[in-house]
Amino acid sequence: SQKIEQNSEALNIQEGKTATLTCNYTNYSPAYLQWYRQDPGRGPVFLLLIRENEKEKRKERLKVTFDTTLKQSLFHITASQPADSATYLCALPEAGTALIFGKGTTLSVSS
Amino acid sequence: EAQVTQNPRYLITVTGKKLTVTCSQNMNHEYMSWYRQDPGLGLRQIYYSMNVEVTDKGDVPEGYKVSRKEKRNFPLILESPSPNQTSLYFCASSLGAENQPQHFGDGTRLSIL
Numbered sequence: 001s002q003k004i005e006q007n008s009e010a011l012n013i014q015e016g017k018t019a020t021l022t023c024n025y026t027n028y029s030p031a032y033l034q035w036y037r038q039d040p041g042r043g044p045v046f047l048l049l050i051r052e053n054e055k056e057k058r059k060e061r062l063k064v065t066f067d068t069t070l071k072q073s074l075f076h077i078t079a080s081q082p083a084d085s086a087t088y089l090c091a092l093p094e095a096g097t098a099l100i101f102g103k104g105t106t107l108s109v110s111s
Numbered sequence: 112e113a114q115v116t117q118n119p120r121y122l123i124t125v126t127g128k129k130l131t132v133t134c135s136q137n138m139n140h141e142y143m144s145w146y147r148q149d150p151g152l153g154l155r156q157i158y159y160s161m162n163v164e165v166t167d168k169g170d171v172p173e174g175y176k177v178s179r180k181e182k183r184n185f186p187l188i189l190e191s192p193s194p195n196q197t198s199l200y201f202c203a204s205s206l207g208a209e210n211q212p213q214h215f216g217d218g219t220r221l222s223i224l
Contacts, residue, residue, distance in 0.1 A: 032210055043115075043201050043215030044154070051210070089154065093209060098169055099144070103153035 002027045002094045004102035012108045013080055021075040021105045023090035029068040030092040035075050038087045038104065047088075048075075080109045113138045117202050117216035124192060125224050132187045132219050134202030140214070142205045143185040144169065145177065147198040148218075154201070160185055161208050192223045 003026040013019050023033070032051045036044035050057045050066045050073065057064045063076040077084050087104040094100050115136045124130055136143065144159035146169075156169030160179040174196055176188040185204075189196060200219045205211040 034212065036213075041218070043203075043217050044213070046212035046214070049210065049212060091213075098156055098159060098167075099213065100156065100170070101146075101154040103151070 002030070002092065002100060004090060004092065004100060006088075006090060006102040006105045008105050009103070010106045010108065012110065015081060015109055015111045017080055019077040019080050019084070019107055019109070021088050021090075021107070023073040023075065023102055025071050025092060029071065030094075032093065033064075033066055033073050034091045034099075035062075035064055035073075036089040036091060036101075038089060044089055044101075077107075080107075082109050082111050085109050113214070115202055115204055115214050115216035117200075117219050119219060120217065121220045123222040123224065126193055127191050130189050130192060130221075132189075132200060132202075132221070134185045134187065134216060135183050136185075136202075136204040136214070137183065138204060138206075138214065139182065140204035140206055141182070142208045142211070143179065144203050144213070145175070145185070145187045146201045146203065147171065147196075148201060149198050157187070157200075159208075189221075192221075194223050197221060197223045 005024045007022045034049045035047045038044040048064045050064045061078045065074045087106045089104045091101045145157040146154045148154045158177040160166045202216045203213040
């Protein structure tokens with residue numbers, strides 16, 4: 001079955017820098033991949049979806065890339081702010097209809 | 112306001128006492144699912160439903176039941192809860208099964224003593 005690895009459990013950066021989070025998967029390339037943000041005690045909130053035929057997707061300060069050769073997605077937050085501090089999860093479909101999630105990377109942005 | 116509502120938000124109960132966690136969405140979504148989240152293990156899918164009367168097992172279905180009699184509701188039933196089901200549970204819904212963002216509820220924290 002598919003396995004997802006989010007390489008860093010925690011990432012600490014300074015305000016204004018670009019945060020880059022990594023999501024690697026092990027088996028077949030999924031038709032799409034999603035990124036979510038989760039704050040403590042809250043449910044995940046959808047951020048971006050990128051399809052296998054899209055190399056890059058942007059939304060305001062967020063950018064996601066999808067490299068099916070490397071089996072990897074990168075999630076970038078530019079000009080990071082303390083309010084961006086949260087856990088970020090990547091997710092991809094398995095068996096067509098189930099969605100599996102990585103364990104997440106906790107980002108801390110210090111001012 | 113579009114939302115997924117779970118109840119209760121917190122519950123402490125004892126082993127073997129049947130309980131139901133309700134989940135309701137007001138977005139007319141076809142796809143609904145339940146996850147549990149545990150430290151070090153992340154989010155794991157318990158059951159999902161592609162439409163009314165259609166449910167299927169996720170990664171960790173043992174000890175749980177679900178039903179989907181109406182489009183908006185997808186209750187999670189623990190017939191005989193055990194301490195290893197102590198966890199944070201999330202319900203989610205989406206327009207369809209594929210290529211759609213999931214909308215999550217705020218979670219239900221269950222403690223089984």
